[in-house]
Amino acid sequence: MTPARELLVRRHVDGLGLAETGEASLLPYLMRWLIATGRIRARTHVAFEVPWLGRRVDLALLTGRGTTSAFELKLGRIQRVLEQASYNDLSFHRSWVVVGNHPKSDGLEWARHLGLGLIVVRPPAVTLLLRPILRTPQHSIRRRVQAAITTRAVPLS
Amino acid sequence: MPLFQPFAHYLAYMATDQQTFRDLRSLYGGLLVPGTIAAWQRQGTGGFVLSLSATEASPPYVIDPRFPLFQQKLPLVKQSHTALAEIFGDPKLVQTSTRPEADQFPSERLKALAEHWVAFNKNYGQTSIDSFDKYAKRLGEETPVAADAAAPEAILAPYFVADGINDPWWERSKRLFDETLLAADGMPCLRVIAAEDVRALDELLPDIPDKDVVVWVSGLDEYEALADDLSSYRHCLDAARARGQRMFALYGGFFSVLQASVGLDGAAHGVGFSEHRQWRELPKSGAAPARFYMRRWHRHVPQDFAQILWTRDRSLCECTCPHCNGQSPNEMTYHDLMKHSVWCRQEEINEWAMQASTVAATALAQEFEKSSEALSTLMLPPGVQGKGLKLIEHLPRWAKALG
Numbered sequence: 001m002t003p004a005r006e007l008l009v010r011r012h013v014d015g016l017g018l019a020e021t022g023e024a025s026l027l028p029y030l031m032r033w034l035i036a037t038g039r040i041r042a043r044t045h046v047a048f049e050v051p052w053l054g055r056r057v058d059l060a061l062l063t064g065r066g067t068t069s070a071f072e073l074k075l076g077r078i079q080r081v082l083e084q085a086s087y088n089d090l091s092f093h094r095s096w097v098v099v100g101n102h103p104k105s106d107g108l109e110w111a112r113h114l115g116l117g118l119i120v121v122r123p124p125a126v127t128l129l130l131r132p133i134l135r136t137p138q139h140s141i142r143r144r145v146q147a148a149i150t151t152r153a154v155p156l157s
Numbered sequence: 158m159p160l161f162q163p164f165a166h167y168l169a170y171m172a173t174d175q176q177t178f179r180d181l182r183s184l185y186g187g188l189l190v191p192g193t194i195a196a197w198q199r200q201g202t203g204g205f206v207l208s209l210s211a212t213e214a215s216p217p218y219v220i221d222p223r224f225p226l227f228q229q230k231l232p233l234v235k236q237s238h239t240a241l242a243e244i245f246g247d248p249k250l251v252q253t254s255t256r257p258e259a260d261q262f263p264s265e266r267l268k269a270l271a272e273h274w275v276a277f278n279k280n281y282g283q284t285s286i287d288s289f290d291k292y293a294k295r296l297g298e299e300t301p302v303a304a305d306a307a308a309p310e311a312i313l314a315p316y317f318v319a320d321g322i323n324d325p326w327w328e329r330s331k332r333l334f335d336e337t338l339l340a341a342d343g344m345p346c347l348r349v350i351a352a353e354d355v356r357a358l359d360e361l362l363p364d365i366p367d368k369d370v371v372v373w374v375s376g377l378d379e380y381e382a383l384a385d386d387l388s389s390y391r392h393c394l395d396a397a398r399a400r401g402q403r404m405f406a407l408y409g410g411f412f413s414v415l416q417a418s419v420g421l422d423g424a425a426h427g428v429g430f431s432e433h434r435q436w437r438e439l440p441k442s443g444a445a446p447a448r449f450y451m452r453r454w455h456r457h458v459p460q461d462f463a464q465i466l467w468t469r470d471r472s473l474c475e476c477t478c479p480h481c482n483g484q485s486p487n488e489m490t491y492h493d494l495m496k497h498s499v500w501c502r503q504e505e506i507n508e509w510a511m512q513a514s515t516v517a518a519t520a521l522a523q524e525f526e527k528s529s530e531a532l533s534t535l536m537l538p539p540g541v542q543g544k545g546l547k548l549i550e551h552l553p554r555w556a557k558a559l560g
Contacts, residue, residue: 053447053459053460053461053487054446054447054448054459054460055459055461079539079540080540082538082539082540083538083539083540083541083544086465086538086541087461087462087464087465090461090464090465090468090487091461091464091487110538110539113536114538138485138487138488140488141487141488
């Protein structure tokens with residue numbers, strides 16, 4: 001790992017703690033993967049539990065170029081998280097579902113049909129199953145999402 | 158009295174809604190000011206309400222004493238509770254460790270409480286007017302002057318919630334009204350009949366001689382209530398009308414608007430929420446959540462749920478109001494959403510309040526059929542379809558209750 005990426009791991013992963021249960025247990029592996037694949041860079045704003053339209057988005061990213069991504073995490077059945085991710089798809093450039101098990105075929109098909117990204121985290125392995133469709137949110141919505149992320153984000157050093 | 162000019166549309170005041178109240182002066186009939194807010198944010202609320210009352214539109218207002226607060230144990234005391242108790246000149250009204258009993262309110266105490274409340278209402282224009290100029294300026298082109306500030310339309314007498322005519326709280330409630338009437342010395346007074354449930358309301362309404370009454374059934378959530386309960390509420394109002402009583406509902410949504418056909422003359426609601434209320438105090442309160450009002454379903458729905466429908470079948474949530482102005486639900490700001498909801502309610506009143514109940518029932522049943530079909534054929538994401546079908550479950554219940 002390059003020194004720059006090691007720095008990002010320290011900034012975004014080391015503070016997460018070691019949750020052994022619940023969706024939070026997926027986060028350190030997901031974050032390392034996002035850093036390793038260049039989805040989180042030095043100028044990326046990273047925010048957890050971002051308030052958005054009366055809900056909270058588990059993880060949201062805002063890149064230096066203004067692109068936003070939303071991640072909804074779920075250990076159990078994918079069906080329950082597809083709803084949240086499909087709402088995010090209306091406001092973010094990319095909407096992802098992150099699950100702890102390989103989904104059944106109908107869940108996979110729904111994610112594909114909805115244009116959602118799909119990642120399976122089975123620690124320590126992280127597998128990308130589907131890439132999300134890049135959306136173009138309406139301007140005013142994009143601005144509000146960006147503001148919501150920066151307000152909540154870990155400060156950039 | 159404007160409260161009883163059908164169909165009176167009153168908005169419950171909250172400080173977060175000032176912009177909506179200012180911008181929509183033609184879309185509501187009056188203000189219902191919660192006593193807790195009038196007491197705690199005394200000068201701010203007074204400045205806003207009084208400056209509004211001094212404009213040419215001069216919307217009338219009444220102050221809800223919110224007295225059932227003091228009929229319960231309040232383990233988590235809010236500053237608004239103590240401020241209201243001070244208005245009543247009785248700090249011991251706030252009970253943190255034991256539930257108050259009716260016999261703790263003897264005649265002398267009730268008399269003193271009524272006198273303090275009447276004084277607060279009568280002197281509202283003098284004692285709560287420090288911030289008048291600040292709020293008057295915000296009203297824009299027509300800067301009102303303090304001399305034109307109006308008194309409350311009527312004094313809403315303090316009241317207790319009662320479970321029936323044999324409930325000892327009912328006797329105290331009646332005495333509170335009598336004492337208020339005495340102290341008011343000619344200023345109009347209104348009784349609030351606060352009932353534990355619909356059955357209790359049906360018992361209490363015939364027990365008083367008043368022609369004009371304000372009614373509240375605790376926790377009557379129009380969207381969740383059984384058709385039988387809604388039907389009983391309707392029959393209860395109808396029976397009161399037959400006795401010559403005129404009624405205004407302290408809380409109500411669209412189903413209340415439909416009760417115009419059985420004599421309900423008006424209803425109040427908060428901007429964007431508060432269409433019903435439990436008399437037992439909630440540990441949390443605050444501003445209305447940002448939600449989108451669906452005209453076809455006559456209810457608020459989550460903003461992103463409405464957005465999904467908008468992307469799949471715009472006709473389900475399209476709106477012609479100036480606040481939507483072609484925007485999708487997610488594009489709308491908080492204040493757009495609030496103004497849209499008030500605009501919708503006024504439109505509903507204009508369109509539906511005078512409808513024959515059979516026509517309204519048929520229209521609601523048809524809407525249920527159409528929306529069910531649309532939701533079932535739209536290829537909505539898992540969970541969204543089920544949520545949609547749940548959000549329209551009230552429509553056939555309302556249709557049934559209208560009989």
